Amino acid sequence: xxxxxxxxxxxxxxxxxxxxxxxxxxxxxxxxxxxxxxxxxxxxxxxxxxxxxxxxxxxxxxxxxxxxxxxxxxxxxxxxxxxxxxxxxxxxxxxxxxxxxxxxxxxxxxxxxxxxxxxxxxxxxxxxxxxxxxxxxxxxxxxxxxxxxxxxxxxxxxxxxxxxxxxxxxxxxxxxxxxxxxxxxxxxxxxxxxxxxxxxxxxxxxxxxxxxxxxxxxxxxxxxxxxxxxxxxxxxxxxxxxxxxxxxxxxxxxxxxxxxxxxxxxxxxxxxxxxxxxxxxxxxxxxxxxxxxxxxxxxxxxxxxxxxxxxxxxxxxxxxxxxxxxxxx
Amino acid sequence: xxxxxxxxxxxxxxxxxxxxxxxxxxxxxxxxxxxxxxxxxxxxxxxxxxxxxxxxxxxxxxxxxxxxxxxxxxxxxxxxxxxxxxxxxxxxxxxxxxxxxxxxxxxxxxxxxxxxxxxxxxxxxxxxxxxxxxxxxxxxxxxxxxxxxxxxxxxxxxxxxxxxxxxxxxxxxxxxxxxxxxxxxxxxxxxxxxxxxxxxxxxxxxxxxxxxxxxxxxxxxxxxxxxxxxxxxxxxxxxxxxxxxxxxxxxxxxxxxxxxxxxxxxxxxxxxxxxxxxxxxxxxxxxxxxxxxxxxxxxxxxxxxxxxxxxxxxxxxxxxxxxxxxxxxxxxxxxxxxxxxxxxxxxxxxxxxxxxxxxxxxxxxxxxxx
Numbered sequence: 001x002x003x004x005x006x007x008x009x010x011x012x013x014x015x016x017x018x019x020x021x022x023x024x025x026x027x028x029x030x031x032x033x034x035x036x037x038x039x040x041x042x043x044x045x046x047x048x049x050x051x052x053x054x055x056x057x058x059x060x061x062x063x064x065x066x067x068x069x070x071x072x073x074x075x076x077x078x079x080x081x082x083x084x085x086x087x088x089x090x091x092x093x094x095x096x097x098x099x100x101x102x103x104x105x106x107x108x109x110x111x112x113x114x115x116x117x118x119x120x121x122x123x124x125x126x127x128x129x130x131x132x133x134x135x136x137x138x139x140x141x142x143x144x145x146x147x148x149x150x151x152x153x154x155x156x157x158x159x160x161x162x163x164x165x166x167x168x169x170x171x172x173x174x175x176x177x178x179x180x181x182x183x184x185x186x187x188x189x190x191x192x193x194x195x196x197x198x199x200x201x202x203x204x205x206x207x208x209x210x211x212x213x214x215x216x217x218x219x220x221x222x223x224x225x226x227x228x229x230x231x232x233x234x235x236x237x238x239x240x241x242x243x244x245x246x247x248x249x250x251x252x253x254x255x256x257x258x259x260x261x262x263x264x265x266x267x268x269x270x271x272x273x274x275x276x277x278x279x280x281x282x283x284x285x286x287x288x289x290x291x292x293x294x295x296x297x298x299x300x301x302x303x304x305x306x307x308x309x310x311x312x313x314x315x316x317x318x319x320x321x322x323x324x325x326x327x328x329x
Numbered sequence: 330x331x332x333x334x335x336x337x338x339x340x341x342x343x344x345x346x347x348x349x350x351x352x353x354x355x356x357x358x359x360x361x362x363x364x365x366x367x368x369x370x371x372x373x374x375x376x377x378x379x380x381x382x383x384x385x386x387x388x389x390x391x392x393x394x395x396x397x398x399x400x401x402x403x404x405x406x407x408x409x410x411x412x413x414x415x416x417x418x419x420x421x422x423x424x425x426x427x428x429x430x431x432x433x434x435x436x437x438x439x440x441x442x443x444x445x446x447x448x449x450x451x452x453x454x455x456x457x458x459x460x461x462x463x464x465x466x467x468x469x470x471x472x473x474x475x476x477x478x479x480x481x482x483x484x485x486x487x488x489x490x491x492x493x494x495x496x497x498x499x500x501x502x503x504x505x506x507x508x509x510x511x512x513x514x515x516x517x518x519x520x521x522x523x524x525x526x527x528x529x530x531x532x533x534x535x536x537x538x539x540x541x542x543x544x545x546x547x548x549x550x551x552x553x554x555x556x557x558x559x560x561x562x563x564x565x566x567x568x569x570x571x572x573x574x575x576x577x578x579x580x581x582x583x584x585x586x587x588x589x590x591x592x593x594x595x596x597x598x599x600x601x602x603x604x605x606x607x608x609x610x611x612x613x614x615x616x617x618x619x620x621x622x623x624x625x626x627x628x629x630x631x632x633x634x635x636x637x638x639x640x641x642x643x644x645x646x647x648x649x650x651x652x653x654x655x656x657x658x659x660x661x662x663x664x665x666x667x668x669x670x671x672x673x674x675x676x677x678x679x680x681x682x683x684x685x686x687x688x689x690x691x692x693x694x695x696x697x698x699x
């Protein structure tokens with residue numbers, strides 16, 4: 001096993017060129033790295049660029065409409081600079097992804113068995129019979145009832161939660177080195193979610209695989225992640241070890257997010273809300289992108305884009321007012 | 330005094346398969362003997378996993394589907410006995426908000442048309458005044474009246490859910506069924522909608538049946554909770570009592586698995602062994618016995634009744650009295666540090682929910698219901 005990070009992303013930038021000539025800066029100078037066996041949580045709300053980041057890693061953005069720059073080093077390759085053949089060998093094999101929408105990510109005209117077996121045969125070879133046995137085993141691992149029968153069913157016969165489990169089984173098929181999970185448990189019930197999170201931990205412990213977990217659920221992040229990066233409007237606004245982020249958030253957006261989720265031990269009649277809207281990414285504001293919604297905004301915030309600066313060892317915040325504790329003491 | 334809604338022994342079996350002659354050969358026992366009550370102005374949460382029957386119950390309550398057995402009484406009147414006209418009148422009193430605000434609004438109608446339709450159907454507001462009323466409804470849910478001319482696609486998910494809420498409020502209901510109303514929304518938007526639902530309840534005295542699988546949200550919004558498993562209620566209690574000490578083994582497992590926003594939270598998660606039984610062939614006796622860590626022989630044969638103690642905490646388990654204490658089952662997420670508390674408070678000041686979004690609720694005068 002090599003020292004250093006398994007995947008290292010530098011200055012990743014994704015610009016979409018629309019047919020109408022408009023450009024959208026979906027992801028802007030994102031730096032991330034994940035070590036072998038570590039889990040990075042990528043947190044943020046719809047449209048913040050977290051899914052686009054993951055699609056860029058997987059090489060799934062259309063070259064025609066998306067302009068991707070920067071570098072993504074994975075296992076000795078620069079994923080932004082490898083031939084398509086190499087990328088196809090990596091995808092589904094050492095690099096696997098679970099998507100957000102189990103409804104649309106399975107092919108309706110093939111049985112779920114066919115779809116899992118295809119992955120195994122493509123990357124592992126062997127006989128169809130062996131692949132089928134492995135597929136049944138994978139379905140069992142993700143807690144599909146009667147997997148030997150279910151394997152011959154079509155996706156429409158499964159519930160949404162069940163389809164997501166099939167997606168996870170498919171991603172695990174070739175024991176990936178890096179698993180990108182885009183909202184993997186959003187569609188699942190709590191007990192099942194707990195099982196899936198356990199399963200992901202199991203996989204990580206057994207294989208030393210790294211996980212990038214994309215989610216809006218801070219509870220899930222607290223459960224499984226080692227480090228967290230919070231994204232807002234295409235940028236990483238805060239990055240910290242998971243304990244530090246929850247105990248001592250240093251970006252106002254993170255504070256707002258933490259306050260807006262109901263907590264079991266907290267009796268509040270009202271939750272915190274982040275008023276306003278995400279800025280239009282076709283024309284992002286010159287200064288801090290959160291300034292318009294931030295209760296701590298001051299004039300310099302809107303003048304120039306704030307850098308992602310170190311607040312304490314391992315903890316970075318893109319806020320010129322950090323450390324925030326001095327604002328309320 | 331009778332409760333606003335009384336549900337008694339509700340049963341709904343769906344036909345899952347038919348023979349070539351069209352005779353049913355298999356049934357899904359989606360709802361199998363469910364009873365509960367909802368008090369005016371209060372929130373009952375129905376929780377449970379996919380397929381437990383919670384959404385079917387919500388549709389049965391509205392008579393969107395017909396029950397096979399059981400009664401639903403609204404303000405003392407049996408809904409099953411209503412004729413078409415009376416049923417339409419009942420629809421004024423009970424409304425529903427669905428999970429997906431992208432699917433529940435007609436994309437070809439403007440917001441004004443969407444909100445005027447219930448007013449016209451129930452002949453609540455004269456045509457001349459409808460536009461004004463639409464504006465009031467939009468303000469009530471924290472949207473600007475000028476949005477009335479727009480189409481649903483021009484709104485974000487949170488705004489669409491506000492429109493769906495406004496549509497439900499148009500007929501001035503007494504009960505709103507919220508079927509996973511915030512599951513499809515981002516966290517910061519979710520908190521706005523939850524705050525809005527709470528404000529509206531306080532202002533308008535609404536009762537909610539809140540169907541959700543998100544237990545932290547349920548803890549936040551519900552007065553009373555009913556936990557469902559495979560078509561039946563296994564436990565029902567005041568929300569505080571349930572979350573302090575769940576009794577039924579299924580509730581214990583469910584609540585122990587809540588992901589909490591606190592790394593290394595102290596928790597004793599109960600992992601359920603075995604597979605979730607199919608509603609096509611539910612287990613005999615207690616339907617939870619195949620996965621229950623406390624199962625005994627009696628559970629396999631005898632269906633446990635839902636028995637209440639003196640405090641209204643009811644449990645359907647033969648072994649309720651013998652089970653170990655459950656105080657520490659629900660994970661603790663602690664509270665914020667004093668500094669974080671103050672920082673979070675900065676996000677709660679001034680503009681929140683309908684009442685504080687510059688909306689004067691007193692301007693939305695009630696319609697004379699003569």
